Amino acid sequence: MKKLLKSLVVAGLVASAGSVMAATVDGSLVTGTTATSTGSQGSFDINVTKEDSVQISGLNSIVITQAGVATVPVTASDSVCYYATTNNYTVRMDSSSPLTEAGDIRLASGTNPMSYMLTWTETTGDAQTASWGAAAGGSLNDNVATASLTSDNKTSANCGGASNATIAVTIPTAVFNAAPTGLYTDTVNITIVGI
Amino acid sequence: MRGFYILALLIIASNALAATVNGNLVIGNKGTASFNSQGSFDINVAKGDAVRISNLNSIVISNPGSSGDRTASDNVCYYATTAQYTIDMDSQSSPTGNFKLVNTTNSNKTVPYELTWDDGKNGTADATFLRNSDTAQTINSNNRASASCQATGGTNATITVTVRNASYNSMSTGLYTDTVHITVKAK
Numbered sequence: 154m155k156k157l158l159k160s161l162v163v164a165g166l167v168a169s170a171g172s173v174m175a176a177t178v179d180g181s182l183v184t185g186t187t188a189t190s191t192g193s194q195g196s197f198d199i200n201v202t203k204e205d206s207v208q209i210s211g212l213n214s215i216v217i218t219q220a221g222v223a224t225v226p227v228t229a230s231d232s233v234c235y236y237a238t239t240n241n242y243t244v245r246m247d248s249s250s251p252l253t254e255a256g257d258i259r260l261a262s263g264t265n266p267m268s269y270m271l272t273w274t275e276t277t278g279d280a281q282t283a284s285w286g287a288a289a290g291g292s293l294n295d296n297v298a299t300a301s302l303t304s305d306n307k308t309s310a311n312c313g314g315a316s317n318a319t320i321a322v323t324i325p326t327a328v329f330n331a332a333p334t335g336l337y338t339d340t341v342n343i344t345i346v347g348i
Numbered sequence: 349m350r351g352f353y354i355l356a357l358l359i360i361a362s363n364a365l366a367a368t369v370n371g372n373l374v375i376g377n378k379g380t381a382s383f384n385s386q387g388s389f390d391i392n393v394a395k396g397d398a399v400r401i402s403n404l405n406s407i408v409i410s411n412p413g414s415s416g417d418r419t420a421s422d423n424v425c426y427y428a429t430t431a432q433y434t435i436d437m438d439s440q441s442s443p444t445g446n447f448k449l450v451n452t453t454n455s456n457k458t459v460p461y462e463l464t465w466d467d468g469k470n471g472t473a474d475a476t477f478l479r480n481s482d483t484a485q486t487i488n489s490n491n492r493a494s495a496s497c498q499a500t501g502g503t504n505a506t507i508t509v510t511v512r513n514a515s516y517n518s519m520s521t522g523l524y525t526d527t528v529h530i531t532v533k534a535k
Contacts (some may be wrong), residue, residue, distance in 0.1 A: 155507045176527040177406050182495050185396035192533030193399045198406040297485050308517040
């Protein structure tokens with residue numbers, strides 16, 4: 154029984170090695186006239202594994218300088234590049250502001266909050282969109298991923314130096330006008346997941 | 349006249365049989381100059397041409413990065429006692445058309461690739477192969493002495509696989525493979 158088990162283990166190892174190494178064989182030393190007619194023949198395998206890739210790049214600070222009273226929503230945006238070799242991807246925005254609550258993403262100036270909306274908009278392909286910050290008109294809560302979006306960029310990690318999406322910040326007019334003067338800030342972590 | 353015949357026979361023997369001749373049985377008195385038997389024999393050493401390709405290993409592109417052509421290489425040993433040798437590489441998966449790697453789970457998914465052979469002597473690849481129909485390349489042999497490349501650490505040439513950036517980007521995810529047959533002939 155022990156001998157049988159050993160044989161099975163050896164057979165398993167041979168089968169496993171065979172499937173991986175298969176045809177990598179050195180040529181024989183060939184002499185005489187065969188050296189010029191047939192030559193020495195060997196073979197080797199080539200294996201290329203392509204794994205999924207995803208990247209968000211081209212991120213910059215979004216700066217809004219607005220004096221006085223706003224008559225329309227205050228907004229600014231940044232053009233970015235997303236790359237996902239998978240058919241689909243999701244986007245998740247996570248505010249770092251201490252004043253942010255799940256459905257209310259807030260800039261902070263000390264203890265003064267300023268609710269705002271984050272928007273993701275594809276500028277190529279099927280131009281899908283998503284938004285965060287329900288208190289300012291968005292659809293998703295903070296740190297919640299979008300539903301599956303179709304990747305329109307499976308080929309260029311840097312969009313060829315261009316961009317294919319925008320991230321926009323929008324502050325409702327009433328919110329902006331009601332806030333005390335000051336510098337309001339937040340840091341948002343964005344996550345792209347290939348699916 | 350008889351002496352002439354004997355001379356002619358000796359000449360023929362020296363050409364055809366060369367010098368393999370048994371000595372005669374000699375009977376006589378020891379100490380005399382003629383008391384010896386002399387024969388001759390041939391030594392023939394024929395050194396034929398020899399050739400070998402060895403130290404082949406699988407070539408794996410496993411960490412391809414995000415841009416540029418994807419390449420991977422294997423250092424191998426060629427040996428050819430002749431002044432020149434020819435090298436040829438043929439793909440198993442693509443008997444016609446350009447070399448292609450085939451997805452292991454969906455044979456309809458393929459990606460083209462190229463093979464180069466470089467013996468490291470002139471700073472550039474000595475041969476590039478794109479398809480089985482490419483002609484074998486003739487290259488000067490720089491290793492006529494060691495079948496195992498002892499003088500150069502076991503290898504003396506490099507085989508490189510290249511998947512062009514555009515081709516790689518168009519690939520679906522997965523494992524793509526091929527087996528290449530390499531032939532080195534003395535010339």
